[in-house]
Amino acid sequence: MAETPTAVEATPDAGSPPVALYVHVPFCVSHCPYCDFVVVAGREARGPANRIATFVEALEAELALRADELDARWGRPGTRPPLATLYFGGGTPSLLPARTIAELIDLVRTRFGLAPDAEISLETNPGPAERGDAAAQRDAGVTRLSIGAQSFDVAELHALGRRHAPADIAATVAEARAAGIPSVSLDLLYDIPGSSLDTWSRTVDAALALAPDHLSLYALTLDDPDAEGLTGAAGDHLPVRAGARRWRDRARTGQDDDRAAAMYELADARLAADGFGWYEISNWARPGHQSRHNLAYWRRQPYAAVGPGAHAFDGVTRRWNAARLDAYIGALVPRDGSSPQPPPGASERADGDIAAFETAMLALRTAEGWAPDGGAGAAGGALDPRLAEPLAAGLLRRDAAGRFALTLRGRLVANEVFGRLLPAAG
Numbered sequence: 001m002a003e004t005p006t007a008v009e010a011t012p013d014a015g016s017p018p019v020a021l022y023v024h025v026p027f028c029v030s031h032c033p034y035c036d037f038v039v040v041a042g043r044e045a046r047g048p049a050n051r052i053a054t055f056v057e058a059l060e061a062e063l064a065l066r067a068d069e070l071d072a073r074w075g076r077p078g079t080r081p082p083l084a085t086l087y088f089g090g091g092t093p094s095l096l097p098a099r100t101i102a103e104l105i106d107l108v109r110t111r112f113g114l115a116p117d118a119e120i121s122l123e124t125n126p127g128p129a130e131r132g133d134a135a136a137q138r139d140a141g142v143t144r145l146s147i148g149a150q151s152f153d154v155a156e157l158h159a160l161g162r163r164h165a166p167a168d169i170a171a172t173v174a175e176a177r178a179a180g181i182p183s184v185s186l187d188l189l190y191d192i193p194g195s196s197l198d199t200w201s202r203t204v205d206a207a208l209a210l211a212p213d214h215l216s217l218y219a220l221t222l223d224d225p226d227a228e229g230l231t232g233a234a235g236d237h238l239p240v241r242a243g244a245r246r247w248r249d250r251a252r253t254g255q256d257d258d259r260a261a262a263m264y265e266l267a268d269a270r271l272a273a274d275g276f277g278w279y280e281i282s283n284w285a286r287p288g289h290q291s292r293h294n295l296a297y298w299r300r301q302p303y304a305a306v307g308p309g310a311h312a313f314d315g316v317t318r319r320w321n322a323a324r325l326d327a328y329i330g331a332l333v334p335r336d337g338s339s340p341q342p343p344p345g346a347s348e349r350a351d352g353d354i355a356a357f358e359t360a361m362l363a364l365r366t367a368e369g370w371a372p373d374g375g376a377g378a379a380g381g382a383l384d385p386r387l388a389e390p391l392a393a394g395l396l397r398r399d400a401a402g403r404f405a406l407t408l409r410g411r412l413v414a415n416e417v418f419g420r421l422l423p424a425a426g
Contacts, residue, residue, distance in 0.1 A: 014073070015316040017073070017302065018302045021108060021303065022087050022307075023305075023307055023310075024091065025088060025089070026040050027045035028040070031161075033244040034160060036225055038091070039091055056096070058332035059104070061340040062332055063104075065341075066306055078113065080113070082112070085296060086108055086114065086121070088104075088121065093122055094125065094131050094137070097132075102139070119183075119292045120141050120142050121142070121293055123146045124145055125148050126148070126164045126171070131168075131175070138180055143181065144184075146187065146214075147184065156203075159193065160192065166206065170210055185289075191260035197266065200266065208270065216282055217282055220255065222248040224248075225239075226240055236311065236345075238323045261412045265408065279368075280366045281414055298365055299362070299363075300313075300315075302314045306321075308324065316351055317347055318349075320345050320346060321344070322344040331344060364421075365414070369405030370403065371403040387420070389420075394409055394410075395407060395409055395417055396417065
């Protein structure tokens with residue numbers, strides 16, 4: 001009779017077993033010029049030369065390797081807590097056949113453990129050739145659909161390089177509802193170049209008219225991962241394409257911070273009036289529909305991750321896979337028939353001052369807020385000097401238990417508040 005493994009007790013130095021698993025699927029039909037996610041598009045994603053099947057083989061190999069690592073550290077499923085959430089992101093993971101999604105969910109359930117009420121999210125684009133079969137996705141186990149709507153304005157969609165029309169968003173929501181997917185979320189972008197407050201208002205109203213359960217609203221951010229040193233051999237980003245770089249250079253001239261703030265305030269008021277509760281800087285939900293997966297990130301809980309560019313965190317060490325698909329597949333599906341190896345990447349410790357900063361910053365992103373003393377203090381206690389000025393300026397509020405949270409004004413300048421919490425250099 002095989003000996004039952006004993007789970008390793010969690011310690012501050014050893015980290016903890018994951019509560020969530022992120023699966024990155026990098027394929028898209030086309031690559032939007034503003035997108036910094038790890039994406040491969042065109043013939044690699046569709047048509048006779050597509051690499052989806054080979055990628056899935058590599059993904060399954062990485063899932064097995066990462067599960068082996070967890071087994072060695074924490075014991076096999078059943079001796080360590082099951083995953084509470086599983087998230088398929090991308091890219092456009094809805095390009096995967098539903099049977100493949102079902103097989104991956106079954107593999108995760110077997111090797112990682114999945115709680116009976118686990119939240120299983122799938123990102124999708126609303127185009128008819130991209131969204132897949134909602135009923136089959138529900139049968140595969142998907143409980144939450146995150147739809148990349150971005151805008152309900154035809155001109156804005158075209159400017160962003162999106163392939164769908166507003167009617168496709170409505171059709172995707174309708175199909176998800178008919179399939180019985182329990183939770184439906186829409187992603188929207190604001191501060192799009194050439195946009196206006198009126199256009200944004202119409203987009204928000206159109207989104208609310210579809211009665212989603214959750215809305216994520218993101219300011220269009222045009223970063224430069226090349227300049228930030230994120231695109232090297234072990235980097236978690238791909239180099240920015242020349243055409244995308246030119247698009248971003250033009251787009252920045254059409255953005256406006258004051259307009260973006262007005263758009264955020266308008267949406268916050270509209271969503272509150274429609275029964276949505278704000279729970280994170282960019283996220284609102286109806287009761288019971290908060291993203292449990294993303295809450296694990298904001299609560300700084302440990303999570304596993306697989307796929308090119310994916311990040312994992314055990315509570316102490318952050319690990320990431322390199323972004324390049326060729327290197328990812330080459331390590332996990334070696335051409336010489338040798339055993340799969342972990343894909344290239346890197347890691348770093350996130351403890352001490354870094355951990356303290358991340359805990360505060362992530363908590364302050366949420367409506368739950370942050371208690372500097374872990375919740376033991378009260379409003380009458382000594383005030384952390386780093387928080388005195390933003391509190392006096394109305395950017396923070398402090399409750400009777402000594403917990404701080406951003407006000408609406410504070411959300412608009414959150415990075416300024418977070419900057420006060422950065423550890424001193426040196």
